[in-house]
Amino acid sequence: MRLIRATAATAAILVAAALPASAINSYNATPAPERTEVGALVATWDDDDDPATPDRVDWVCSGTMADADTFLTAAHCTSDWPANVKFYVSLHQDVQSALDSATGTPAQIAAAVGVPGTAHNHPAYPGTAADTHDISVVEVSAEQMKARWSFTPATLPAANRLGQLGPQGLDDTSWVVAGYGTQEARRGPGGHTHPGGGVRMKAPVTFNALNNAWVRLAMTAPQGNGGACYGDSGGPNFATIDGKRVLAATTITGDSPCYATNVVYRLDTPGARDFLRPFVALP
Template sequence: MRRLSFVLSAALLLNLFAVTKSSSITFGESDEGRHPNVGALSADFDGTGTKFAFCTGTLVAPKVVLTAAHCLDFLPSYGISTVYVSFNQTFDQSNTFYSGSYVPHPEYGKNQNDPKDIGVILLNEEPLQPGTLTPLPLAKLPQAGLLDSLKAQGTLKNQVFTAVGYGQVRETKRLGPKAIMDNANRNMVLQTFQALNKAWLRLSQNPSTGDGGTCYGDSGGPHFLGGAESDLIVAITSTGDTVCRATDVDYRLDTPSARDFLQQFGVLLP
């Protein structure tokens, strides 16, 4: 199940996509400026000028925001050619919005083993830290095959990861999907390793083991390798379980297909 937002109207969502991840991080806490390069993606779906947040993205080059392809590939069917990104701690209509065009991977969804769930938003101007004239810091990308190397060394299983997003929140283990609540804040949470596949990094978001994770609206958001202050993004939120409390399934950024796609847009890779 993709983790798009259900901030949009119910009627629009029924026609738009099978609901994925929305508001924000589960069993987490407010990001409070620790990841200023993570922003909320929004669009004017109803033509009124009101922007509806639907996914999360990360600034990886001065005018390039990284997100998931499934956050972008449905937009043409709604006549959406412009996506907006805001980097405020809380999403609302008073935010500073940076407009841009979008490019999902052209081979998205054509191969189950590697669905290439990656895309970018090409901003028209370089975003600044809210309320300042200072450019936002860029997230760092991993070396080729970094996760494979850590696995081969036997150290991947001991790593901590940090998920960040504007999606829906969950604060109780009970009540199934009824416990998922709307949210407009950028939140973060720590996670532990579960498994590594050719295209996927699977992380625990089981609160019974002390983990949290992503939920609807966090799609496309980053998973940083390391603790709460880390800026090394190694995967992006793609999917997970329906009630947002078991497993995050995240698209890897250290693979040849991900790196080849990003290099087209001038993103510097180590």
């Protein structure tokens, strides 16, 4: 299983057997410039045990603007960092190129590509396997976001909407995963690597299974599916429900090589909705 945030510096050397988390595969995937509500989580953090020098900057996860000032992502993307970590939200289509072309200190580079924000994790994270409560928001300035990008926030699902549809209804539903993550595993000297990442992509996926907290989505290429991989954690899984695109779930984990299954966290459950209620207006 995969469940790890990714950085551009490490994505190419991830060994599949060691890891669990997410990215958009190369097969059946296309760029997603129209998904302007989908963004990358950028972080600066200390890398030399000196709190005065936050000397790393990189994109680390994906997410979605749920309203004008709320970026929805995964709690494992905003947890277990050095104390001086700072988060930024970027809606650049190609955040990796934006980072590569920016100059200055890590803080200046992060500010050049994103808007600073404050992370809030679900207080019960990491929970249990049945419900890890792996959900987080990053609150940003609506004014700064509007000044830099034009986007329409995603639509969240009504309470228990996926449960109401049930397996048969969800099997007939169109699903699309989006994010900035790496590609599926490539075999090479020393094991598997995961190339790419840092560009907003999308791919079709199909319904596999539903339980109280999770949806499992198939990423199998022969069925025309794409899928998620490292760096797509926190990113959206859109379902077309009643003719509308709905942010139904967020990418959390899946199989390590990123070929088979995307395991996504439902946003229509009481636990997810109770967490989101202070930050966004719920349907």
